[in-house]
Amino acid sequence: MFLGLLPMLGHGGLELGNPAPGSRYRTRGEIAVTIGALKVCSGDLERGKMLHLDAIESGIHTHPHVAAALVSMYARCGSLAEAHRVFEEMPRRNVVSWNALIQGYAENGQENLAMESFVVMQDREGLCPNSQTFVAVLKACTNMATKGERAGDGVSVKEQALEKGMALHSHATVSGFELNEFVANSLVEMYAKSGSMEDASRVFFGMKSRSVVSWTAMILGFAENGEEELALELFDLMLETQSCRPDALTFVAAIKGCTRLAIKEEGRLIGKSLVKVTSLEKGKIVHTRARNSGCQSSIVLESALVDMYSKCGSMVDARRVFDSAKCHNVVSWNSLIQGYVENGEEDLALESLLRMQAEENCQPDARTFVAAFKACGGLAAKENGKKLDDLPKLVKVQSLEKGMALHARLAKSTCGPDVFLTNTLVDMYARCRSMQDSQKAFDQSSHHTTVSWNALILGYAENGEGEAALEFFQQMLAAGECPPDCLTYVAALKACNTVAVTEKQLVNGKPHNWRSLETKFAIHSHACAHPDVFLANTLVDAYASSGNMFDARRVFESMNFRTLVSWNTLLHAYADCGQVEETLELFPWMKKDGYRPDCRTFAALLKACGLLVTLSIGKAVYRDICRSGFEDDMVLLTASVDMFGKCGSMAEAQHICDSSTSSEVVTALVVGYSRQGDVGRVLGLYHQMRDEGVKITSNCFVSVLAACSHGGLVETGKKIFRTMTSQEFGIVPGMEHYVCMVDVLGRANQLDEAVEMVKRMPFDANAMIWMTVLAACCKWNNLETGRLAFDRLVSLDASNGAAYTLMANLCKNSDHQELSNHQ
Known part of the structure; x- marks a missing residue:
């Protein structure tokens, strides 16, 4: 409702003026009825146009208050062009009509035009603003502050809004409207949204009387500006003073304080949930007060409660609030779905999406799809990958299929292009390890942001495609449209760690990937303008992964925080x-x-x-x-x-393990006994784990097979290897398992079988496995098989000194053996 367009009924109300030639006689009641009809015509543009035609026919459309009501109606319907046309055609304009135009601009995202109109109204037409004018133009400042965009000179829009708002505050003080309740409330909200709670507090505590609107604006301001404790203290103060009763929006502000508190609080693991205990207790107190006041039936408050309980890690309470609500809308459904996603219950999130449409015929919006795509990404993190014939990577097939189905539904929905949707799609496909679909989603977007580029670069980096990630990082820098932020550099540094090693050199006797290290230096030089602790931590890790602890320590020492x-x-x-x-x-x-x-x-x-x-x-x-x-x-x-x-100290290790049934802990014990060469203990633990149903991991089988090798238990090793690959365990042997088995066979002089196993492996043999074969050949003086192993080793790495040493010893021993046989 526009504050400047209240119908002025009764004695001394609307000006009648002279009737236009040929028009019907205009009565005070006819004007009032038209204004009232236009005010209730919110969002119905066709109805508004019909009323406009009726006003023209009756000749009252030029009346200042009717024209102002028309401006307001068109603005509420989003038709600013029509609103401006009516305004320009007015024979004379007063403060009321200017207020309607300024308010229309403010509420339709044209904040700069609202402020320009405020200046023109005074400078060109000599009109003095009233309290409603200040309310309208302060609303424009408030809306500008909430956009969070960047200005061309690097100054944030929020800072610009604060500067303009302070100038308006000074103007309102000079004009004598600073203490007006509506102006003061608008000033509190403007300062709060601009991030200046000090100025908001100064206005708030300087007010002669405070309404529920001013209390709510202050509580919400503290909550949104990182001062959640102050928000809740102010809420308690409001209840103690009993100056006015809190309404649903006040409770929403207090609940948001609890929500923001939960985001900062470190959770405590209770059962399988990470619960923010302190925030949850405070939230339940506010919830109880809202219920006792009779405000809980507000759908806005119920959505805020669902969100608060979700952030506190209590989906049971969130679901209880949701189910007790009399009606739901897309906002409340989104709060529930997002809550399930944030608490790792992605399946329930997707089930809720189906219920939302099937049971209540509530259509998802862009935020719903964003949450659903995040659910698919979360499921992908838990899913084991599957090899597909046309893709080189292990793909999270089930999650990918769900994501694709959702993507198809999005295409059929009424949701228009949305940058958040694009970013989430790029990230979701990357998590499902389908960079082809991730790239496609990125390319199909008409507008890229820094977040979009980050999602793509990080996706390639985390999927082991470092070269592609760095290539797109270079493209982003070259395009210059989206400046890189800290997360961009973090993604690029991660990409460096995944780049394949193409050239190694030794520094202090340790291998370095110079290509990767040089790239990290270049990224570091770019990132110097972003002093961020997360980025600095990543730099430390990046340098360390290249073996460069000097620069890792240098970055650490240079950190201000x-x-x-x-x-x-x-x-x-x-x-x-x-x-x-x-x-x-x-x-x-x-x-x-x-x-x-x-x-x-x-x-x-x-x-x-x-x-x-x-x-x-x-x-x-x-x-x-x-x-x-x-x-x-x-x-x-x-x-x-x-x-x-x-x-x-295996006694200490055994003592710790005795108090745990974790497969990882038992595996560590098996590894310890295997390292000590205690074959009996290793096999005993292995059989005990099978009998008790304890999960035997892939790493555990490596240690068991290694024990069989050291103990010369060839048949036992073969049996365990077959058991590992059987349906009981279903473990796909890796290179380390084959190395152990080749060692088992080699120690038993079953070299032909060892070579056959190497040839049957589903991947190319590395230097370690051929070294194992060559070492066994030296033990058994098998020159023919030794030459085969040596040739393969040289083809892999011609500078392998150990291979030449072993082969020389084998040849020497063979010559001695031949000479001995000849004698």
Whole structure:
């Protein structure tokens, strides 16, 4: 409703003026009825045009208040051209008609025209704005602030809106309207949306009286500007002062405060759900107050409650609120579907989409499809890939089929082109490992954003196609239309790590991929303008993965702000590069900096202790793990067993394993016994796991087969290999399994069978497997098979010194054997 167009009925109301020649006599009632009819004609353009024709026929269309009502009607119907035409044809314009035009521009996304009209109204026509004028033009500032676009000079639109709003505030103060309730409420909302809660608070606490509108604007402002605790404190203050009763929108603002609080809170694992306990408790209190006040029946509030409970990790409460609602709309359905997606219940999200259409005939909008495509991407992360004949990668077939079906439904829907939909589609297909479809979705979009490019580049990088990812990164930079952000550089750095190694050189005795490293240097130089902790952490990891710990440490030291992730990244980098002393030396500095270690920190320390074989330090780390309350974490239990095994303390490893039934923990114990050469214990654990139904992993079978090799148990090894590939386990043998079996056969002098196994492998043999064959040939002095293995090794790597040494020893031993036989 336009505040400037209220019907002015009663004594001293509308001006009648003189009737136009030939027109019917105009009465006060006729004008009032026409204005009233135009005001209720919201969104019905055809009805509005008929009323306009009636007004022309009766000759009242030029009356200032009727013309203003026509301007307002056309603006509400989205027909700004007609609104402007009526305005221009007015014989005389007053503040009311200018208010209608300014308000129309503001509510139709033409904020700059609204502000220009505010200036023209005063400078060209000499009219002074009233309170309703300030309300209208402040609305334009508020709407501008919510758009979040960037201006050409790099200044955000929100900052521009704040600057214009402050100028309007000064103007309103000079004009004497600052204390007007409606103007003050508009100022509070404008400052809040512009991100200046200090100015919003100054206006709010300076008001003589506060309505529910001003309280709600302040509470929502704090919630949306990252001050959720203040939002809830202000809500409590409103209830304590009892100056006015909260309405549904006030409760929505308070619920949004709980929602934003939940986003920041670290969840606690309760059952299978990650629950934000503190935020959930606060949200339930607000929910109870809303229910007691009788406001819960508002569909807007119910949607906000569903969203809040979802963000808190309580889908049971979210579903309870949703099911108790008397009616649903697309917004409430979207809240439920998005909630299921965010809580890892993607199947329920897609089921809800089907119910939404089948049971309530509610048509999905763009946001619904965005959530549904994210559900498909989430399902893809959980699905095992499947090999398709026409694609080189393992594809998440089931998730891909669901995504394609949704994409087909989107094409038939009324949803127009939407950049968020495009971005989600590109990401969804990438997660399903169908970069062909991801690329197609990207190419079919008429408008690309930085987010679109990021989704494509990251998709290629995470699917092992680093070259393609870097190529599109270069295309993005060359196009210049979308400036790269921190996530762009993170994606490009990930792409570097997936680029195939084409040339290796040694630095300090360690291999480096110089091509990848040079690319990282180039990306780093581009990214210097983006001081972001996430990007810096990725740079540390990227340099470390290339073996360049000097630059990894340099980036870390240059960070103005570090997080626990930063420290963990460097700790793992040192451990992964084998510089374990640095890992252990860095840990005290981390604690001195005020950071408490988490599971990832302890995982790096355990790895370092295992590599350094320092049992005393390893025991101390394990005690710290128990004191920190992480003794039940499966990752740390597995790492602890592995560490004790590497340090030769199998008693400690066995003690930890006895308290767990996790297949990963038991596998670590099997690996430890296998490393110690305790074949009996390895096979005993293997049979125990089969008898008790404990899952035997692919890595576990590697250790069992290795134990068979060391124990010379040829037939046992063959049987276990067949069992692994049987329907019982269905494990597809990898290169490491074949290496173990070739070693089993080679140690038993079954070299012909070993070579046949290598030839039957579903992939090309690598240097390790041929080295295993050659070593067995040396043991049994088999020159013919040894030459075959040596030739294959040289074809793979002509600089393999170990191969030449083994072959020389084989030839030497063969000559000695031949000479001995001759004698």
